[in-house]
Amino acid sequence: MMCHHITLCVLPLMVLTHAMTPVLTIPVFDPCHNYTTLDEPWRATNYTDDFSHCDSRVSWHGWYRLLYHGQTIRMPEECLRRSGCGTAGQLWMNGTHPQLQDGIVTRRICKVVGFDCCFDRAPPIKVKACPGNYYVYQFVAPNGCNYAYCADVTTISTNASPTSAIVHTSTVSTNPCGDVHCTEDEVCGEVYGIYGCLCKSHHQPIPESFGKP
Numbered sequence: 001m002m003c004h005h006i007t008l009c010v011l012p013l014m015v016l017t018h019a020m021t022p023v024l025t026i027p028v029f030d031p032c033h034n035y036t037t038l039d040e041p042w043r044a045t046n047y048t049d050d051f052s053h054c055d056s057r058v059s060w061h062g063w064y065r066l067l068y069h070g071q072t073i074r075m076p077e078e079c080l081r082r083s084g085c086g087t088a089g090q091l092w093m094n095g096t097h098p099q100l101q102d103g104i105v106t107r108r109i110c111k112v113v114g115f116d117c118c119f120d121r122a123p124p125i126k127v128k129a130c131p132g133n134y135y136v137y138q139f140v141a142p143n144g145c146n147y148a149y150c151a152d153v154t155t156i157s158t159n160a161s162p163t164s165a166i167v168h169t170s171t172v173s174t175n176p177c178g179d180v181h182c183t184e185d186e187v188c189g190e191v192y193g194i195y196g197c198l199c200k201s202h203h204q205p206i207p208e209s210f211g212k213p
């Protein structure tokens with residue numbers, strides 16, 4: 001028997017609306033001076049105490065600067081191949097960080113699932129290098145749970161500019177099935193630590209519900 005999964009994702013619509021916005025292509029503010037700090041030590045690549053965090057539950061808005069106990073840190077540019085980042089599915093940046101003169105660039109985001117370094121792509125993000133030796137990221141909700149953006153502890157920098165004082169706390173729910181919307185003939189379940197819908201009859205995973213097109 002077939003399962004019919006209706007994808008609830010509204011992102012393509014938002015992208016379309018954005019693409020149709022006329023004229024103003026130059027940002028009206030510099031994200032280097034208008035960002036939210038994200039100091040969540042569980043994002044560290046060496047944090048393995050739990051793997052419950054899910055960034056698709058966060059209402060991302062605008063630009064973020066990653067910190068680790070107040071110190072500047074970056075996203076990993078390489079695959080992790082192991083546990084860490086307080087999540088089952090680590091998100092890393094498949095591409096290098098930009099230089100100051102590059103301005104705002106777009107980078108691919110890979111999802112690590114099990115031993116697969118780029119099991120699937122999360123939506124790409126924008127990144128900018130800032131004067132003062134730090135970066136800002138325009139994070140967006142990844143499709144599916146549990147995925148979270150990683151902070152690479154080998155990049156902790158002590159000579160970066162101090163932060164502006166906006167503080168962000170992301171909301172973390174303890175029920176990983178809370179965000180998974182399954183149909184009547186499906187059931188929420190886990191595959192390699194990632195939650196999605198399984199067919200009730202054969203427990204076959206429904207690929208779209210795991211964020212795989």
Ligand SMILES: *[C@@H]1O[C@H](CO)[C@@H](O)[C@H](O)[C@H]1NC(C)=O
Nearest residue numbers: 044045046047048153154156
């Ligand atoms: C992770 O790395 C940071 C920076 O090197 C270190 O201070 C911290 O103790 C490490 N944490 C764990 C759990 O190994």
Ligand SMILES: *[C@@H]1O[C@H](CO)[C@@H](O)[C@H](O)[C@H]1NC(C)=O
Nearest residue numbers: 028029030034035061062063
């Ligand atoms: C700062 O960024 C937020 C989020 O993107 C935006 O809504 C706001 O208008 C910006 N503020 C200024 C002064 O540019």
Ligand SMILES: *[C@@H]1O[C@H](CO)[C@@H](O)[C@H](O)[C@H]1NC(C)=O
Nearest residue numbers: 079094095108110117118119
């Ligand atoms: C990073 O992206 C490139 C281009 O899509 C791809 O060829 C490469 O396999 C990715 N890296 C990894 C480790 O998956």
